[in-house]
Amino acid sequence: VELERAIELAMGRVAERRDALVDLASQLITFDTTARDVGDPPREEAALQSLLARRLGAAGAEVELWEPDPATLAGSRQIPTGWDFAGRPQLIGRFGRRGGGRSLIFNGHIDAVSAEPLDAWRHPPFDPCVIDGRLYGRGACDMKGGVAAMVIAAEVVAELDATGGDLIVNTVTDEESCGAGGAAVVAHGLRADAAIVPEDTDFDVWAGCRGVLSPTVTVLGRAGHAEIRQRPWQEGGAVNAIERSLVVLEAARGLRERWMRDPAHQHPYLSAPDLVPTLIRGGEWWVTYPERCSITFDVTYLPVQADTDGWGTRVEQEIEAALAEAAAADDWLAGHPLQFAWSGDLPPAEIPTDHPLVRTLQAAAARVGRKSRVSGLDSWHDAATFARFGGTPAVSFGPPGTDVDGNFLAHTIDEYVPVDGLVSCAQALAAAALAWTWPDQET
Numbered sequence: 001v002e003l004e005r006a007i008e009l010a011m012g013r014v015a016e017r018r019d020a021l022v023d024l025a026s027q028l029i030t031f032d033t034t035a036r037d038v039g040d041p042p043r044e045e046a047a048l049q050s051l052l053a054r055r056l057g058a059a060g061a062e063v064e065l066w067e068p069d070p071a072t073l074a075g076s077r078q079i080p081t082g083w084d085f086a087g088r089p090q091l092i093g094r095f096g097r098r099g100g101g102r103s104l105i106f107n108g109h110i111d112a113v114s115a116e117p118l119d120a121w122r123h124p125p126f127d128p129c130v131i132d133g134r135l136y137g138r139g140a141c142d143m144k145g146g147v148a149a150m151v152i153a154a155e156v157v158a159e160l161d162a163t164g165g166d167l168i169v170n171t172v173t174d175e176e177s178c179g180a181g182g183a184a185v186v187a188h189g190l191r192a193d194a195a196i197v198p199e200d201t202d203f204d205v206w207a208g209c210r211g212v213l214s215p216t217v218t219v220l221g222r223a224g225h226a227e228i229r230q231r232p233w234q235e236g237g238a239v240n241a242i243e244r245s246l247v248v249l250e251a252a253r254g255l256r257e258r259w260m261r262d263p264a265h266q267h268p269y270l271s272a273p274d275l276v277p278t279l280i281r282g283g284e285w286w287v288t289y290p291e292r293c294s295i296t297f298d299v300t301y302l303p304v305q306a307d308t309d310g311w312g313t314r315v316e317q318e319i320e321a322a323l324a325e326a327a328a329a330d331d332w333l334a335g336h337p338l339q340f341a342w343s344g345d346l347p348p349a350e351i352p353t354d355h356p357l358v359r360t361l362q363a364a365a366a367r368v369g370r371k372s373r374v375s376g377l378d379s380w381h382d383a384a385t386f387a388r389f390g391g392t393p394a395v396s397f398g399p400p401g402t403d404v405d406g407n408f409l410a411h412t413i414d415e416y417v418p419v420d421g422l423v424s425c426a427q428a429l430a431a432a433a434l435a436w437t438w439p440d441q442e443t
């Protein structure tokens with residue numbers, strides 16, 4: 001068959017499987033695969049991955065399902081120490097090929113963010129339902145809907161048995177926390193000529209993302225009775241760590257404003273770097289001058305700020321220098337240096353906006369009548385891991401993920417995905433897979 005004919009056939013078959021697509025997405029939502037911290041027990045990741053493994057195997061894929069050895073990620077700036085994959089296997093399903101075409105990975109994460117507080121949901125988060133053309137549930141748009149769409153698309157493409165290059169379906173755990181699952185499959189050797197991650201981009205192509213750091217800065221004070229008049233600290237009096245932490249907050253705001261104004265931080269589709277205080281913990285007792293106050297920041301940085309290996313070490317140095325300089329100007333803090341703790345580094349990544357993968361996806365979006373811009377994700381996604389560490393050009397491209405006012409539905413209460421958008425997404429993914437892997441295509 002000709003490519004055009006194959007694409008038409010595939011899109012038709014996806015449309016016929018609308019109910020099967022909703023069923024699969026619903027099934028995935030019923031598994032509790034909410035994100036976790038180091039040391040948390042496994043949830044229902046293995047059961048979900050087994051279901052997909054059986055399904056891909058039945059469709060003719062050669063299936064690999066395994067728990068990675070955490071040692072393969074040892075020393076990574078990205079993965080917290082003590083991370084493991086016990087009860088959280090990764091899955092790769094490879095569909096055969098005739099040769100002569102480019103290979104393609106569909107990658108999706110099976111974890112979803114916490115559904116707490118459960119009683120805030122009108123539609124229970126793990127008991128999916130379709131109402132007015134919307135599929136509700138935790139992970140509906142981020143990204144169990146996208147995972148279901150890529151599986152259906154791959155099944156339909158495999159049935160046509162006409163592709164030239166490998167089509168690989170890969171589902172991973174632990175994207176929401178630190179990207180450990182994606183890092184493990186890339187460390188395992190998963191590579192291709194391109195990768196598509198059906199995150200909820202509303203048919204835009206996310207060609208890049210910012211990197212993320214999360215420093216915790218601790219300000220030291222000196223404890224003392226809060227209801228007793230204190231002598232000056234130079235004479236042994238108490239020092240309030242909460243009040244002194246204003247120095248850190250002000251300095252962080254100053255750095256943030258300099259970052260925003262810096263012309264080097266203009267990016268065609270990513271926002272300027274940012275530094276947001278998100279957690280604060282100070283004090284020990286309500287009648288005691290606080291001895292300690294810790295502030296955690298969410299830091300997002302641009303590809304241009306990364307060091308020569310692509311990590312955020314220069315950003316770390318810049319933050320430490322700016323805050324330390326402000327502290328040096330404070331009489332108490334000058335002699336009681338700030339303490340910095342750095343955990344995790346999700347590196348930024350981008351691929352050229354005129355990359356053939358971008359064009360292939362925009363053409364696929366046009367086939368299903370959807371607008372598709374080249375844009376990016378101000379947060380982070382697994383596509384960065386494939387691009388940065390596997391040399392696999394990777395983007396996100398998937399179903400609608402915003403409400404009528406343009407607010408993101410991911411991570412919200414009563415998360416949903418429009419069923420029409422999910423079907424269009426599966427059709428576009430099938431079209432893109434055929435176009436990309438077809439034998440002897442121009443690059």
Ligand SMILES: [Zn+2]
Nearest residue numbers: 109142143199
């Ligand atoms: Zn996601």
